[in-house]
Amino acid sequence: MSGLPALDLPAGLEHLAASVTLVDESPHALPSCRFLERDVLGEAVLRLRNSYPEARPADLAVLWARMYGFRLLAAALPAALFDRHLPTALDETRMALDPRDGCPLCLQVPHAGRMVETDDPFLRLQTAIRDHLGPVLDAVARHMRAPLTVLHGDAAVTFKMIADDIATAALRSRYPLSCDVGPLSTAKTWPDGARNILSTPFLPTTRGKAGMTRRTCCLHYRLQDGNGFCDSCPIAEKRRRAQEAL
Structure with a gap:
């Protein structure tokens, strides 16, 4: 079901498997390291104006980065949990973009990776998270003036x-997870003491409250008129508490 040979995932993870494939000659894919460049990143992000013409560039950048993070993590995390290390470094991957609006569509890797022996998740995912996702989010914050705390919060939730x-899929299909x-x-x-950008995606659950509240708002409500708050939005939760206090 995956675009990668030798990567066998449980049923129900098709939406993740579709986020990774082998490198091809698509003209709409760019080397991942190019998204550290102001001009390349800005051009990709601002194509989202085709869908959100009134949105501010920083808010478009948050949306674009969230999609980029999803594609990268949807490629690296399933493989890592089933004993495979994918080549996810910035200088060896490409990201395919939608030619219409610049949305990240699929991470392209040069080969199907190798088996790993360590069960340490930090070692398994260091390349994808610290050496790839982190620098891209830093570039989005720097070049597009997007709030880094929001970018990190989105990555943590994703x-x-x-x-x-x-x-869930592994339990249902009786696939053993290896770490x-x-x-x-x-x-x-x-x-090694470096900050973990994926830490604490949700706030501690309020006593008596069902569901979870995100640590940071994803700012989706600012993209266009009519967008509301999601069920886990911290802004909506603050407003709810304020109303209850009246």
């Missing part, structure tokens, strides 16, 4: 949601 999807990636959502730092 990581947690993908990890939960994989765990626990939970610490990447809880640890404040990496083992």
Whole structure:
């Protein structure tokens, strides 16, 4: 079901498998390292104006980065959980973009990777997260003036949601997971002390409140008139508490 040979995933993860394929000659794919460049990044992000003509560039950048992070993590995380290390470094991958609006569509990797022996999730995912996603988010913040805390919060939520999807599919299909990636959502730092941008995607649950509240708002409500708050939005939660206090 995946575009990669030798990567066998449980049923129900087709939406993740579609986010990775082998490098091809598509004219709409660029080397991932090019998105560290102001002009290349800006051109891709501002194509989103075709869908959101009134949105501010910084808000478009948050949306674009969220989609980029999803494609990268949807490629790296399933493989890592099933004993395969994909080549996800900035200088060896490409990202295919939608030619109409610049949306990241699929991460292209040069080969199907190799088997890994370590069960340490930090080692399995260091290249994808610290050496690829982190620098791209830094570039989005720097070149597009997007709030880095929001970019990190979106990445943390995306990581947690993908990890939960994989765990659910694996349990249903009786696929054994080879490592626990939970610490990447809880640890404040990496083992060497570097900041973990995926830490604490959700706030502690309020007593008596169902569901979870994100640590940061994704700013989707600002893209166009009529967009509301999602069920887990921290802004909506603050407004709810303010109303209850009246």
